[in-house]
Amino acid sequence: MDRSDPRYLRSRASILDAARSLLLSGGPGAVTHVQVATQAGVGRATVYRHWPRAEDLLGDVMETVPFPFFSEPRTPTREWLRSTVAELVDQLQLTEVRAVATTLASASVWDAAMDRRRERFTSVLRDRVASALTEAAERGEVELRVPADQAAALVLGAVHYRAVLEHARADPAVVDAAVDAVGTWSA
Amino acid sequence: MDRSDPRYLRSRASILDAARSLLLSGGPGAVTHVQVATQAGVGRATVYRHWPRAEDLLGDVMETVPFPFFSEPRTPTREWLRSTVAELVDQLQLTEVRAVATTLASASVWDAAMDRRRERFTSVLRDRVASALTEAAERGEVELRVPADQAAALVLGAVHYRAVLEHARADPAVVDAAVDAVGTWSA
Structure with a gap:
């Protein structure tokens, strides 16, 4: 598939969006092929085509969101x-x-x-x-x-x-x- | 290369022997392609053919030797x-x-x-x-x-x-x- 194809880029962007919103609402464990496909409104095979391994998608999307741990110190x-x-x-x-x-x-x-x-x-x-x-x-x-x-x-x-x-x-x-x-x- | 070829098996065995003796004498850091080749008396390319990555060779040979850390408790x-x-x-x-x-x-x-x-x-x-x-x-x-x-x-x-x-x-x-x-x- 041509990686500059507008459909390729569009599905990639919608998958990243879906993954980001799942990460923020459900934590890293929510970023699975199945849930991302449902949320993005694309087929599961499309998600697999862009990111064969869920951890790579998670890694990519984690770069785009603020990382929550230890971000807001409280006392004690x-x-x-x-x-x-x-x-x-x-x-x-x-x-x-x-x-x-x-x-x-x-x-x-x-x-x-x-x-x-x-x-x-x-x-x-x-x-x-x-x-x-x-x-x-x-x-x-x-x-x-x-x-x-x-x-x-x-x-x-x-x-x-x-x-x-x-x-x-x-x-x-x-x-x-x-x-x-x-x-x-x-x- | 045929993996049941006697030469293949012989060079594999001599590489493992060399790696084991380097591990015991010099620690894990001594198990490099260069040192293993020298010790085994084979070409460096032969070591690369059997184990493209030094860490896999080290992993394999670590299975064959007693693991030293924490093996002999002393007091205090x-x-x-x-x-x-x-x-x-x-x-x-x-x-x-x-x-x-x-x-x-x-x-x-x-x-x-x-x-x-x-x-x-x-x-x-x-x-x-x-x-x-x-x-x-x-x-x-x-x-x-x-x-x-x-x-x-x-x-x-x-x-x-x-x-x-x-x-x-x-x-x-x-x-x-x-x-x-x-x-x-x-x-």
């Missing part, structure tokens, strides 16, 4: 971190979300475009967590024991490892322990 | 964990090792053989850390705050996340914080 910071990480634990149980996370990591070894996407996602997470924790430290909520820009790895690493390497769900005690690990919390 | 357990995780931080800086870690995670989403390999690696790590920490708890070294079989994710998750998602090295303070997070250490 410790509780906010715990509940946000717990949400991520839920999201990481979805096969498509795990697929995006692992595809970002592995393809980025040899694919420069994927590597930029990986860097963009992880730097957003890293910067949001770092800035929330820096402000929490200034308010006296916590005394950090790790560099602020490595706190995201500490807070998210265990649940990510559980999901992508052990294919299992992190216990709430693990989430709490990971959040507590960034420093000494005053409350 | 806290120091032993810290130094073992620090070794892994070094290993994870090597592109090939990162590639194995990420390939295991991502390919396992759709590849059953890779999925068994992932499960085998992670269960070895999980069980070794769990049993060392259970014994440490019995000796009174630590009071665990997470299920013992999720301690590996906590201890390794942050350094894994730093390596595969942020392509960066975990600070020693992060290693210490992750090890401390498993519970209350008495010393």
Whole structure:
């Protein structure tokens, strides 16, 4: 198929629109071939033709929407971190979300475009967590024991490892322990 | 090339032997096409023909050797964990090792053989850390705050996340914080 064909471009745009609205309303797990086709009003085969793998469509559409996690810090910071990480634990149980996370990591070894996407996602997470924790430290909520820009790895690493390497769900005690690990919390 | 051809099988076996001996002497980073070819006494093109990607050769040969990390617990357990995780931080800086870690995670989403390999690696790590920490708890070294079989994710998750998602090295303070997070250490 000619990729400059107006019908090709139109169906591509309507699929991206549908995927974006599903992502925003239902989270990453809602971005499936079936739901995207229904929402976009195109056949499922059309979605498969543009994006054979759902995780690639999800990856593409995630670039077009603001990434929600850790975007709006609340206090107490410790509780906010715990509940946000717990949400991520839920999201990481979805096969498509795990697929995006692992595809970002592995393809980025040899694919420069994927590597930029990986860097963009992880730097957003890293910067949001770092800035929330820096402000929490200034308010006296916590005394950090790790560099602020490595706190995201500490807070998210265990649940990510559980999901992508052990294919299992992190216990709430693990989430709490990971959040507590960034420093000494005053409350 | 006929895969039952004796020459094919012979060169495959000699490449695996060479890769195994390089892995044991030099660690995963030593398993490169160049070094394997030299050690096996075959041309580099032959190694590429059998294993186009060095990480797949490394993955195959890792199945044939005892996996060293966390295999011999020492006391104090806290120091032993810290130094073992620090070794892994070094290993994870090597592109090939990162590639194995990420390939295991991502390919396992759709590849059953890779999925068994992932499960085998992670269960070895999980069980070794769990049993060392259970014994440490019995000796009174630590009071665990997470299920013992999720301690590996906590201890390794942050350094894994730093390596595969942020392509960066975990600070020693992060290693210490992750090890401390498993519970209350008495010393």
